Amino acid sequence: MDICNEIAAIIGSNRVLTGTDAAPYATDWTGQYKGAPLAVLRPGSAQEISAIMKLAYATGTPVVPVSGHTGLTGATLATDALVLSVDRLNKIDDIDVAGRTATVGAGVILSSLHDAADAHDLIFPLTFGARGSAMIGGVLSTNAGGSNVLRYGNTRDLCLGLEIVMADGRIMNLMSALHKDNSGLNLRHLMIGAEGTLGIITAAVMKLKPKPRAYATAMIAVPSLDDALSLLHTMQDSTGGAVEAFEYMPRNYIDRHVAIMEGAKPPFENSYDVNILIEIGATAQRDATPGPDGQIPVVANLEEALGTMLEDGRVLDAVIAQNESQRKEMWRRREEAGEILVKGDPFVNTDIAVPLDKVATFEREITPRLKAIDPNCVEVIVSHLGDGNIHHTTFVSRNDPDAMKAMVEAVEDVVQELGGSFSAEHGVGISKLDTMRRRKDPVALDAMRAIKAALDPKGILNPGKVIPPT
């Protein structure tokens, strides 16, 4: 390929991968999507990416940006396209402690940013299971969510500035660190969550937050999802909104976790339908400073609240983490979701959101519709309940594509009936293209098409993703 030679002259031939070197980028980690990239490029700077995009623009060559390669929707699938990896843009340029911002390259691994912030007694709060591989570029491009959205928001709420290489290779500088900046149309939010269809994010200014001085973390079993929501409201009220995570693992999840993961233990001696992982972060000094009895107030308060609720039956069982290793074990159970949901039988996976108080309705409505399609299917749910975000997986008894498609439809039908979204935090990629076409507001779809055509007139940036053609 001529263009590959030209690119090699810019970034070095050892940075242009083909054949077996490129193989890891030909498939995604779930194994659901298989592509055939022309080559994989590993430029080292925004300037090199700019030069590559100028060549791609001149020749009309499609470019698929990738960073940590941990997506779940096939958004980085590339066939007859160049894969452009930003993994070498992995420098944390600055941690501004007073301003509480981090200036980072798109190739910085999420957990590296966690560590860098921690060294200054700050946190970058966004977190999820794949944090050891996921990179800032992909986190921004999918507007990733995760377990702490309840308190800190999605990725877009944690980003102040961006640098983006546009389709024609020009570099757009939106690298502001300001909390107020109303200078024209908001291009930052347009680029965040665009999954690389409008430009390639090369750097960002991210917000950092004060590190909680203490955590209260617990596994709690409650009689019903309604009780779970009232537990959430009670704890939010008593802590002034310091609940960082409120994760729901029903019986089916606990069972599968114990069955699949070696050494996994159930949270309680008895087993329950509704199991909640709650974590409260104490940022205020007086909530974290041990009292004369040695008790940390944030933990003591949770213990007291749970004691009262155990007595009157609103809570069935509860375990508070007594140390960091118990806390980690509670989190491990939750974060192994990715692994336990893609192992074993063929499955149908969805990433949906409904209003908070509709999660129970969703559960009630969906089961009979799935059983009607496959009476032997097995459902597993794990949910960021505090955000109304459900990851619903159905393991099917036979590998029948039509039945599996009908199951996705069934889930999305219920979600739509409940005023929810078919795509909560994983993005659209190619997996939800068809759903976008049928379920997204048609005027919004046309607006997206018009914007795509305006900013990427040759259609070379991650073509065929996110926005369904007319």
Place this chain on the structure above:
Amino acid sequence: MDICNEIAAIIGSNRVLTGTDAAPYATDWTGQYKGAPLAVLRPGSAQEISAIMKLAYATGTPVVPVSGHTGLTGATLATDALVLSVDRLNKIDDIDVAGRTATVGAGVILSSLHDAADAHDLIFPLTFGARGSAMIGGVLSTNAGGSNVLRYGNTRDLCLGLEIVMADGRIMNLMSALHKDNSGLNLRHLMIGAEGTLGIITAAVMKLKPKPRAYATAMIAVPSLDDALSLLHTMQDSTGGAVEAFEYMPRNYIDRHVAIMEGAKPPFENSYDVNILIEIGATAQRDATPGPDGQIPVVANLEEALGTMLEDGRVLDAVIAQNESQRKEMWRRREEAGEILVKGDPFVNTDIAVPLDKVATFEREITPRLKAIDPNCVEVIVSHLGDGNIHHTTFVSRNDPDAMKAMVEAVEDVVQELGGSFSAEHGVGISKLDTMRRRKDPVALDAMRAIKAALDPKGILNPGKVIPPT
């Protein structure tokens, strides 16, 4: 005008204002901008607005949307254009107490939403001086800021869903109440802050927040802005981020307030350079429940902290509001900024943002540059210090347009040198069009132009605003 007759047939002739009826819309409330609208339209629904836009689109007639008419940048100035007021879309359709959302028309007055939320022990936190006139449509279209951004964010952070009438009259339905929804390009954030150049916002789903159970409000004099920032950090740390407002009023502001407003009193017996209005909102029960001594913990904590700082000289003077009327008086001093800054001599007004720790540098740098232009000019500053947002006004000694232009340039030069923004929370309108052209990233400007052309191909939506032509 033919089109006015056609519109009158749709919305009623009494809803098509001309002549003296239309006069209030021909000028803005600062009196700086004067237009000549073809007519002022007062449709009563999104459907009527849709029908109007279809006519406007077919005939290529410019339409300028307006709601509360309290903007400061000339964004609703209309000449040879129809003014479309959304003021009749003033219904609060729903307050969802459990979901903590409000579904509102674009014509709902900000203070009406405050009252409606308050009736359910909730708040809509966004607030500023013009809240009794400003309407949700304009608040969203300018991504308004105000005094509580520090804790609750800008308008865009408080909006979950939108309904928008597009240039061609189609209605785009983005009325989601979900906290996670990654279904394609984020059009909501693109429309927020677009000042009516991409579509007309007709309805919205806004977030509500728990009402603080108690407030601690105080006026505090400190030796320097550095001391003010360390006071902010101290109070944020001790309260776990519960500081709602941190407003800076320098000596020049206090002096002008006392001089201009009848009955206005200075905050302290002595006068100081750096005066801060702080407000802390206690949402957690235990911070708001009076102790055995009758003291409210959030107030007692502030008192204790200020006592320590008074002793060691970090605070020079302090008054804590002892009741709601004292609290209101502290706020009145701050919120009369709008009035005292547009009364009297000719003035140059700016709405800028710099990184938090650069406010003092800005003050030091700007004075000599302004004095070099007009040795007798008088500066007055009021600042949302917690956001780095400064409203800098210069009262000039003579009405010389060239000198006044040079002053704006001087302010913007310093802001740019400090990595700030020339437009923090009031928007661009026409007042900062020329600045946009010269100071905004050129690639970003081209992207804005491309998006504008894509979504409003005939250029009929609020033409000549926000985006400077090439």
